Amino acid sequence: MLRGPLHDRGPDGLCRECGEPFPCPTGIAIYEAVKRALEHPRPPPESTLRSADARGPMTILLVDHDRELLELLAYGLRRAGLESLQAHDGATALRLFGEHQPSLVTLAMNLGDSYGLDVLKKLRQHSRVPVIMLTAWDREEDKVRALEAGADDYITKPYSHRDLIARIRAQLRRSGWVRMDASP
């Protein structure tokens, strides 16, 4: 059953995300796309090893045990012109990171096989890739531990999709992937 951060109804009866009367066409389109993606999962991407200094196409690695949330995220990113890979556990996240050298990582705390904080620490042993924690864990001590372990940003669920895209763009700009004047 599909649930999760689809577009939200605001107190005025309009969508919080796009301002259309709720339920909005964009929210419904996202719901349909995510439902299709969950019913017909794509095979995991082929391994494409390349050297660490060769900048390939910009890719974002999304890590969360919640497949539905990842499909929603991937859909939203695609609409914003950003390609992504998905990992549902820590081991897959580290493997895909090594194979694809993504430009940014979003990381949940609860990964089923491990904790996001442990994956973050392993990434930080050999990479300065921007990492945005995207998690339901909203205790201040979790946030502090993640930032001290090298996370660049910490966003708690439920999050605003537009806010998330803006923060991803900010991190990509900071690391030189996206120009300041790039259109959203």
Ligand SMILES: [Zn+2]
């Ligand atoms: Zn909407």
